[in-house]
Amino acid sequence: MKKTLILLSALSIGFTSCVDLNESPESFISPEQFYKTAKDAVTAVNAIYYPLVDNKVGAQPIYNRLFYTGLDFMTDDMDAGPGSPNGEVRAFAKLTHASTNLRIQQIWTEHYEGINKANIALERIPAIEMDAKLKSRLLGEATFLRALYYFNLVRLYGDVPLLLTDQTRLTTAELQVPRTPTSEVYAQIIKDLEDAANYFKNGAAGEAGRATEGASKALLSKVYLTKRDWANSVKLAEEVINGSYGYGLFDDYSQVFLPAYKNGREHIFSAQIKGSTISTGHLVTSSDIRSGVPGIKGSYGNQVAFYTVGTDKYFSVYKLFSNKDKRKRVSFVTSYTSPTDGKKYFTLNAPGDSVPYINKNWDPNYPTSGQSDANANVLRFxxxxxxxxxxxxxxxxxxxxxxxxxxxxxxxxxxxxxxxxxxxxxxxxxxxxxxxxxxxxxxxxxxxxxxxxxxxxxxxxxxxxxxxxxxxxxxGKNNVTPKHYLFAIPQGEIDRNPKLTQNSGW
Missing domain, CATH: 1.25.40.900 (Serine Threonine Protein Phosphatase 5, Tetratricopeptide repeat)
Known part of the structure; x- marks a missing residue:
């Protein structure tokens, strides 16, 4: 069984093997000089993972804060909490955001950054003289990751430019391309995932932190589900379920999220963060935690969406769980015990009705700092x-x-x-x-x-x-309209590329 681990520090990205990767060479090296050795190939592929958990200045990680505020807040499950003062974030939760919203731009930019790094690797690695099995595995990883990035983009924005070559080689005029029909983007995603699975069949075993054949088939099953191609979705899902990949459910639901168990049998593909090494910290955990608890760093920027059902004015997804459902008290907590004064802190919406706080990112190894090594699940069994x-x-x-x-x-x-x-x-x-x-x-x-x-x-x-x-x-999110089935194309991209058109209603 192979699992995925991505460790991000402020300056570099590395895996749990002996690879010590700095994403950019410290002095300028031209592409012709750099893509020469197996080590160069590994470095190039490592860099494709970077935007998944990238915490660089001026951007946020896709599988951390960006998708939390840019996706989950636009649902019937979650909302911006009182500790989330950012106007653009709160606009997502109220569905009043515009095409100029920074999150709309960042999600687009971070995905295309990953795509271009995949394109570079797929162009350059075939010419490198290196072990054939290692080369095959690396090409599989690059192809899988490109498919994942495009799958997110096509679901969010609809028609998007399908770029399959190194964009850094193109002129400004060459980069001004129209949107590609959704059907063609999906066809490329399917091809990439099929190719990735084949590359992995012939590839070398990879250390923790790599995409795998099982991950390729699992994602392809999800792609077919999204396209309502039920037969192919069943076929691929059964290949994963009945295959020799070693996947299975943890016995205890809490183990899915506890850092001590990450990269276990249920984790098919995970973007995993080492919270204590990220320059600005884990960007979700402290926002989940109740504010005002002595000794615990919490801002309560993320909350469940409260709404009225019958006479209950504080209904939420929390109340959809039966009391016998073990997932209820893993996914949420209703109180915190202060490590400073030993008192229990909770909030009541109404007498006997405690506020539920999201608990999936909590790390017991960081009880006071609001940090977490909890992974972000992309695909699990x-x-x-x-x-x-x-x-x-x-x-x-x-x-x-x-x-x-x-x-x-x-x-x-x-x-x-x-x-x-x-x-x-x-x-x-x-x-x-x-x-x-x-x-x-x-x-x-x-x-x-x-x-x-x-x-x-x-x-x-x-x-x-x-x-x-x-x-x-x-x-009660009454600002929602049919236009919200797709994100707006970022206005900044339209300004730079006049061949792009805007989605309906934006």
Whole structure:
């Protein structure tokens, strides 16, 4: 079994092997001079991972603060907390943001940075004389990562420029290209993931921190799910579930998030942060934590979205969990004990109704600093089971195979097996609910609201699908409109490239 680990320090990115990578040479070396050795090839591929957890000046990591504020805040699960004063962040939560919003620009920029680094590696590495198995593995990693970056972009922005060559070689005029149709972008993503899986078959074993054949197939299954290609989604998911990759569920749901267990059997692909070595710290953990607890650094910048259900004015995703669901008290806590005075600190919305605080990024090794070594899950085995259950139900109805995959998730959560004899619609609703509870605060809900359908779905999304508008209005986010099924193309990009067009409504 191979897992993914990305360690980021303020100046360099390295893996848990003996590789000591500085992303940029300390003195100028031309590309012709640099891409000569196997070490150069490894360095080039390491750099492709960088934007996933990049914390450089002027930017934020994709799989940390950017997706938290730019995706999860635009859902029915989460909201900007009282400790989040940034106007652009709060605009996302209220869905009043414009095409000039910095997060819209940064998400675009960080993804294309990763894509260009992948393009450079894919262009330069084939000509390097080096071990064939190592070369094959490195080409697999570069191809996988390019697919991941484009998969995020096409889901967020729709048609996007499909750039497959080194952009640093192009003139300003050559960089001014129109948007590529979504269908062509998806075709390239699928090709890249198929190519990546083949590269890995012939490649050398990689140390922790590398994309793998299993990760390629898991992501491809998710791509097919998004495209509603149920047959291929089932096929790829079953190859991952039944393959020899060694994946499985942790016995205890809490182990998925505790740093002591990272890179375990459930982690197919993870962007993992060493919080104590990042110059500005882990950008999510302290924002999850309640403010005002002596000895614990917390700003409460991230909170669940509270809304009214019946007479309950403080309903939230927290209350969708049954009390027997073990995931409830792993994903959230309702109080903190101060290491300074030993007192318990909590907040009440109403008598007997404690405020739930997001707990998935908490690291018991940093009880007072607001730091965390908790990884950011990109793909984990539990999601593959959920993908399989959903796609199998759409393809063949709620078969025994679909029940088996979903019940594995429920059993780990301490829940009874799902009632047998459900209709296709009823089973679909059950899968959607378990996706929501299993993956809460893991950057999945926004994408799910866009692609999910239901018997009562309203709003017009891509291909007339999606429940984003309906669900956000149910929680009082009334500024949502059909335009929010896609992000705006960043206005700065349109200013630089007149061939780009804006998405409808922006």
């Amino acid at each position: 539990a999601e593959v089971l959920l993908i399989h259950a959903e796609a199998e139900n759409e393809l063949n109805g709620p078969t025994e195979k679909a029940y088996t995959s979903l019940n594995k998730i429920r059993k780990r959560a301490g829940l009874d097996n799902l009632t047998t004899g459900l209709t296709k619609d009823e089973f679909r609703d059950s899968v959607y609910l378990d996706r929501r509870l299993e993956l809460v605060a893991e950057y999945q809900r926004f994408f799910d609201l866009i692609r999910q359908t239901g018997t009562e779905a309203t709003g017009v999304g891509p291909e007339g699908r999606g429940i984003l508008v309906k669900n956000l209005k149910l929680v």
